Each structure stands twice: as structure tokens, then as C-alpha cells.
Amino acid sequence: MAKRLKKHEINQDWCKGCGICVAMCPKDVLVLDKEDKAAVARPEQCIACRLCEKTCPDLAIEVFTEDSDSEGKR
Ligand code: SF4
Numbered sequence: 001m002a003k004r005l006k007k008h009e010i011n012q013d014w015c016k017g018c019g020i021c022v023a024m025c026p027k028d029v030l031v032l033d034k035e036d037k038a039a040v041a042r043p044e045q046c047i048a049c050r051l052c053e054k055t056c057p058d059l060a061i062e063v064f065t066e067d068s069d070s071e072g073k074r
């Protein structure tokens with residue numbers, strides 16, 4: 001069952017710009033912006049594998065998929 005990406009949430013205050021998520025992403029979705037914060041450059045290429053979320057040492061990035069945040073609030 002493939003999960004579909006809904007959105008990334010990147011905590012700009014926690015991100016220290018180490019670039020691990022950028023390097024780990026198999027689909028080249030993430031980049032470091034000019035402030036050296038992780039940013040989503042190519043969301044359409046994301047396969048929601050969550051490697052970025054799992055490897056970020058500062059827990060600054062969270063991946064939401066269509067079935068992971070269905071707690072019903074909007
Ligand atoms: S791995 Fe985490 S701290 Fe490092 S650039 Fe990515 S989001 Fe920022």
C-alpha cells in the first residue's frame with residue numbers, strides 16, 4: 001500500500017541546516033534554502049518514504065501522508 005504525501009512540515013527553528021535530509025532523500029525533493037534551512041523544492045517527486053523524518057537529528061522535519069494525519073481536525 002503506497003502512501004501518498006500530503007505535506008512536509010519543517011520546523012525552521014529546529015533545523016540547523018546540516019543537510020542530512022537533503023542527502024538522504026532518494027528523490028531529490030529537499031534542498032537547503034538561502035537561510036540554510038531545509039525546504040521542499042520538488043514535492044511532486046516525494047514517495048513519502050520518511051527517510052528525511054527519520055534521519056533528521058533535530059526532529060525538525062515531519063512527513064504527513066494522506067492516511068497518517070486523519071484525526072479529523074481541520
Ligand atoms: S536533517 Fe533536519 S536539521 Fe538537518 S537540514 Fe534536514 S531538517 Fe534541517
Ligand code: SF4
Pocket residue numbers: 024025026027028029030045046047048049050051052053063
Ligand atoms: S519522505 Fe522520502 S522522498 Fe519524501 S522528502 Fe522525505 S526522504 Fe524524500
